[in-house]
Amino acid sequence: MRTVALIQARLGSTRLPCKTMLSLHGLPVIDWVVRRTRKARLIDEVVVATSDRPENDVLEYHLSRQGVAVFRGPEDDVLERFRLAGAAHGAEQVVRICADNPLIWGPAIDDLIRFWRDENAAGACDYAYNHIPRNNSYPDGLGAETLSYALLADIAGKATLPAHREHCLSYIWDNPGLYRIRTFDPANPVLHRPDLKLDMDTPEDYRALALLDIHPDITPEEIVALFPPKG
Numbered sequence: 001m002r003t004v005a006l007i008q009a010r011l012g013s014t015r016l017p018c019k020t021m022l023s024l025h026g027l028p029v030i031d032w033v034v035r036r037t038r039k040a041r042l043i044d045e046v047v048v049a050t051s052d053r054p055e056n057d058v059l060e061y062h063l064s065r066q067g068v069a070v071f072r073g074p075e076d077d078v079l080e081r082f083r084l085a086g087a088a089h090g091a092e093q094v095v096r097i098c099a100d101n102p103l104i105w106g107p108a109i110d111d112l113i114r115f116w117r118d119e120n121a122a123g124a125c126d127y128a129y130n131h132i133p134r135n136n137s138y139p140d141g142l143g144a145e146t147l148s149y150a151l152l153a154d155i156a157g158k159a160t161l162p163a164h165r166e167h168c169l170s171y172i173w174d175n176p177g178l179y180r181i182r183t184f185d186p187a188n189p190v191l192h193r194p195d196l197k198l199d200m201d202t203p204e205d206y207r208a209l210a211l212l213d214i215h216p217d218i219t220p221e222e223i224v225a226l227f228p229p230k231g
Helices: 029-037 054-065 078-088 106-121 149-158 162-166 203-210 220-225
Strands: 003-008 045-051 069-073 093-098 127-129 145-148
Touching: 003 029, 003 078, 029 045, 029 054, 029 106, 045 054, 045 078, 054 069, 069 078, 078 093, 078 149, 078 162, 093 106, 093 149, 106 127, 106 145, 145 149
Parallel strands: 003 045, 003 093, 045 069
Antiparallel strands: 093 145, 127 145
16 A cells, blocks of 8 residues: 655645744754655655645755655645645545644554554544544654545645635544544653654744754653643
8 A cells, every 4th residue: 555645745835834944953843844844654655735826945955855755736725736646646544733833753653553444444533643642642743643645635625714725634523423533642651741742833842842852763651751740
């Protein structure tokens, strides 16, 4: 099964403008995300899916110089952007990754891919996730979301609300009766830290990450060790 990671990225964020190109310990955030995503052995191709607005030209230029595949599509209709990107790159399984997760971890993505494949083959799962601590004990920002390309294309043909087009997999969350949504806990108990927020949505998040003693190859166990459990 051809599995394609689609990293959702743009420079026009309102809460933290140009966040994907902000320097984090000497590297742009997008470089952290691509580098750490590429540690996933079950991903066949990593593609950055950005918008067709001119402000993202610099992002495409930066990534293209490093040999990273870039797909450009609608700014606000992210669901259509993902559908087109998946089709262009021959995806059978799609892994959605947000570019504001610089500490995403390849092996956690592999765990997600295996989980989805096993559960989907058993008829028990349409969509799986481990990027947020919802009904699981993962830290926020280590994982991703995954589904088949066929389901992604089907959703793109059904979703009509602007919110469902912009937040491309929210249609699944808002229709839980139609889809089998599954998640799981980290295999390593040390990583059972749903209290940790490791993504980068705001200037405060960026400052917090910039102050940590981290590097692009840091493991989740090393990250968690920076935050001793309270109490």
